[in-house]
Amino acid sequence: MRAVAVTFLAIITTLVPADFFGRESGLPTHPEPLQPLLIDLQYDARQLAIHNRALTDQAQSIFQSARWLAGRLTQGEPADYRLQLTIDRYLLESALKHSADEREIVDSVAQDLFIKYTDCSKHGHGRLVPVEVHTLKDGSDSSGWTIYYEWLPPTNGFQVSQLSFPQPSSPTSIELPPGLYQMHASKTDEKGAELKSETVKVAVGDSAKVLWKLPVP
Numbered sequence: 001m002r003a004v005a006v007t008f009l010a011i012i013t014t015l016v017p018a019d020f021f022g023r024e025s026g027l028p029t030h031p032e033p034l035q036p037l038l039i040d041l042q043y044d045a046r047q048l049a050i051h052n053r054a055l056t057d058q059a060q061s062i063f064q065s066a067r068w069l070a071g072r073l074t075q076g077e078p079a080d081y082r083l084q085l086t087i088d089r090y091l092l093e094s095a096l097k098h099s100a101d102e103r104e105i106v107d108s109v110a111q112d113l114f115i116k117y118t119d120c121s122k123h124g125h126g127r128l129v130p131v132e133v134h135t136l137k138d139g140s141d142s143s144g145w146t147i148y149y150e151w152l153p154p155t156n157g158f159q160v161s162q163l164s165f166p167q168p169s170s171p172t173s174i175e176l177p178p179g180l181y182q183m184h185a186s187k188t189d190e191k192g193a194e195l196k197s198e199t200v201k202v203a204v205g206d207s208a209k210v211l212w213k214l215p216v217p
Helices: 002-015 034-051 053-070 079-097 099-123
Strands: 129-137 146-151 172-176 179-188 194-196 200-204 210-215
Touching: 034 053, 034 079, 053 099, 079 099, 099 179, 129 179, 129 200, 146 172, 179 210, 200 210
Parallel strands: 129 210
Antiparallel strands: 129 172, 146 179, 179 194, 179 200
């Protein structure tokens, strides 16, 4: 059993960068099995509705999304998809314990689960969504830009690490779990100065593929 466990952790480390969510944040760094996790989310949603009537709509949305996803599990969901749901459960439990941060966290968890539910209803459970980004200057592709992205759970002390697309633009592509992300492009010019685009929020999911045109300076 020990050998099997070590092999499993090695696979997870390969699939999910160790710094993906930043160890300093206190967030989980290893994905958990989805069936019990989604059951926990439904239970926590019920507790939320009892605990705070003002968040009944969000609690109902979380419950319905988690129940839908739980009924459509498949074998071999990507590790980073499972890790995001693991963090959603952790955040919801944190909100139940710390009411001062409750609304922002609950809103974010409800939004993330709804995005995953919507994508699941159209394209199946647990997929990674192809995301293609074009960096455009004056309407034409501008090459050599690195695209940085972050998954957007709530702030309030919970931070995720910034990662980059595997290749510079333009275009450049990656596959991500359904969810809300923020992205920007960065590049060093001939004089060594850093050029940076505006940071944009990109909803990944719902459509079969995300194509994003990002203006750069």
